[in-house]
Amino acid sequence: MKHLNNILFIALATLIQSCSSSDDEPSSVVEPTINRKSIESIIASSGNDDLYILREDDRIVKYYSQNTTIYHHLKYNSDLKVEGMNTDGTGNASLPFTGFNYDYLTGVTTPLEAQFNYTGAFLTSITGNYQSAGIIFTYNADDTINSVELGSFLFTFIYDGTSDNPVAYTRRNLFNASDVVRWELTFDDKVNPLYKDWINDSFLFSFFDIGSFPRENFCFFKNNVVRRENIASNEAVIITYEYDNDDHPTSYRIVRPGLETRSGSINY
Numbered sequence: 001m002k003h004l005n006n007i008l009f010i011a012l013a014t015l016i017q018s019c020s021s022s023d024d025e026p027s028s029v030v031e032p033t034i035n036r037k038s039i040e041s042i043i044a045s046s047g048n049d050d051l052y053i054l055r056e057d058d059r060i061v062k063y064y065s066q067n068t069t070i071y072h073h074l075k076y077n078s079d080l081k082v083e084g085m086n087t088d089g090t091g092n093a094s095l096p097f098t099g100f101n102y103d104y105l106t107g108v109t110t111p112l113e114a115q116f117n118y119t120g121a122f123l124t125s126i127t128g129n130y131q132s133a134g135i136i137f138t139y140n141a142d143d144t145i146n147s148v149e150l151g152s153f154l155f156t157f158i159y160d161g162t163s164d165n166p167v168a169y170t171r172r173n174l175f176n177a178s179d180v181v182r183w184e185l186t187f188d189d190k191v192n193p194l195y196k197d198w199i200n201d202s203f204l205f206s207f208f209d210i211g212s213f214p215r216e217n218f219c220f221f222k223n224n225v226v227r228r229e230n231i232a233s234n235e236a237v238i239i240t241y242e243y244d245n246d247d248h249p250t251s252y253r254i255v256r257p258g259l260e261t262r263s264g265s266i267n268y
Helices: 005-022 195-203 212-216
Strands: 041-044 051-056 059-065 070-076 082-089 112-118 122-128 135-139 146-149 153-158 166-171 180-187 227-230 236-244 249-256 260-267
Touching: 041 212, 059 195, 212 249, 212 260
Parallel strands: none
Antiparallel strands: 041 051, 041 260, 051 059, 059 070, 070 082, 082 112, 112 122, 122 135, 135 146, 146 153, 153 166, 166 180, 180 227, 227 236, 236 249, 249 260
16 A cells, blocks of 8 residues: 555645635645666566566666576667667576576677667667567557557557556457457556666566566556456456555466466565
8 A cells, every 4th residue: 555644644735735825826736756666586486487687777787587598688779778688698408597697698799689669769669580579569649558569469558548557458460350359457556666667768578578477567557457357258367466665566466267376576
């Protein structure tokens, strides 16, 4: 829960200010600034869904996931947005990384495996030969994300005008017009820890293969997904969280009723 005392203080201060002003003076409410924390690791209870992050100046420079032997290295442009990504590792499945003590890149001339492309301040595509490359983004007039095209699928987010969070999204198969699935979305009112790296640096966790939590909780939105529901097929994904005193989730539990349950901790 958000600090109740802070909420009451802000509400009381606003009330006093409006009462002390003359009737013809407009009053305004300024939303408090959210101090978004930076994720350092996500540890899954299954032991094979982990994510470890190394940062410099609060920006991701390396990460590795799922007990693999592959490092992901991020490169930034002059605007401090992600320009591209390289991957490199031991090449030996019996030698998984246990920290950031080794750098297997051969040098700065190593070609980028994923190139992040911008129009102005907006990330419009990711190209290259990395497994998740080939992503196209479009935006609405209010700068919210409109769609993400990934491979043969187009994800389109639907808004009702009352929030920056969408109420649903559709997943459309670009090669099969009849293959359209709609998922209803429900969000909490807490801090989405994936959003900071997206809004600051244009790095997206959601469509890279780095664990259950980033896949299920979209990085494009300020709050966390707590439920995805396909009414037509009676399918649902339910996510519950525990939060710290600053409204950041510290643990998650993802339930697909009748199918699977995944859980883990989020560390800052």
